[in-house]
Amino acid sequence: MPGIAIVTDSTCCLTRQEARELGCTVLPMTYVARGERRPELPQGENGDYEAILREDPFVGTESVYQRDFARAFERLLDSGRDVLCVTMSARLSGAHRAAREAAAALDRERTGVGGRVQVVDSWVTASGLELVVRQARALADAGLSLTEVADGVREFRGRVGIRFAVPDMRPLRRSGRLGATRRSVAGMLGRYPVFCLREGAIETVEVVRGGISAARELVGPVPADVGTVIVSHFGHADELARFALVELRRRRPKARVLVKDGGPVLTSRLGVGSLALGWVDASGGGSGVAGGEASGGGEATGGADVASGADVAADGSGAGGADGLGGR
Incomplete structure (x- = not known):
């Protein structure tokens, strides 16, 4: 072929x-x-x-x-x-x-x-x-x-935007991917640290109190003309995911919202209950989502609907050395 x-x-x-x-x-x-x-x-x-x-x-x-x-x-x-x-x-x-x-x-x-x-x-x-x-x-x-x-x-x-919030800083702190100044947010109980990825590195955006505030911080930078937003939940979709879906419907009513399970590897690094949003900023040219819209996630019409399925290596292998996300 x-x-x-x-x-x-x-x-x-x-x-x-x-x-x-x-x-x-x-x-x-x-x-x-x-x-x-x-x-x-x-x-x-x-x-x-x-x-x-x-x-x-x-x-x-x-x-x-x-x-x-x-x-x-x-x-x-x-x-x-x-x-x-x-x-x-x-x-x-x-x-x-x-x-x-x-x-x-x-x-x-x-x-x-x-x-x-x-x-x-x-x-x-x-x-x-x-x-x-x-x-x-x-x-x-x-x-x-x-x-x-x-x-x-x-x-x-x-042009790809990523924001994520974690309810517990300990898994991310163990990953070793936060600078010393970023680790200071780890001790703030009852707060949601919100991060973004900038040229591949994790950067702290804000630390907010409560899931509703976290959802607002996650949705805030999503462009008004965005085509598709993918919501990734890590572990079972919980209250934070529901708040984010409500906020997306309220502030980006024309966006197509897909919900997906973030999988065990990233969940182990971010922590159960974390949530991420991904989108494409079309202001630099191109469509709201590249290469046609994502099709496998659940449409977010109410609760979090989880997608299933991906083509893995034929023998199911492919594991490697201790990952940079932070092995034991």
Whole structure:
């Protein structure tokens, strides 16, 4: 099959059907709980992972190994396709480095590979990573070369907005991804720290009291003309998710709102009960959501409706070394 194949990691939260439609191979991250390594399965197929995480508050995570990226790249190259690998933020995980090393090794070891694998840091994760993957597919389907698609994705990633709120700072603090000044918010009981991702790094936006205030802070920067907003809940959708959906309906009534489960790996790092919003700022050109609207999440017409499904590596493997999100 000619053309460009896309490879990404499981924090993109695509359903199995979505990944298939996008021509995307999703390599699973891994979480380690109660002494057992568990691959992150497709969206909606991870069972009651919240119960597992509640029983073991010191869950470790592992990114995708270099060898698993290499296997995926080789399989796709052998099928005649070029490969674009889009990973979660390099400042949050070791997946990007592993993918780059896999691509470099193939360049050295195989003739004719040079330039046929490109690896791009998305600067985001969760719903943001999904939006970047969809843009990559749209660019590839428009007939652009691999290099043009990679350059287009690098331009597009700066227009993807991500905000998230956490009810408990301890999991995020253990991840090691907060600077010393950011850690100061951890001791404020009854508060919701709200963060954003800026060029892949976590930055504190505000610390507010109560779920309603947190929802307002999450929804505030969403553009008035946004096409689609993806709401990612981590663990069971709770009161904060409901507040955010009400706020979106009130302030962005024309937006299409999709609700998705953030999955066990990110939940273990952010904490059960966290919530994230992802969107595309169209002010720089382009549509409100890239590459066609996301289709696998539940329409937010009332309570949180959770999507299911994503195309993982054929053998279900792909776990890697201790993840940059913070293993044990």
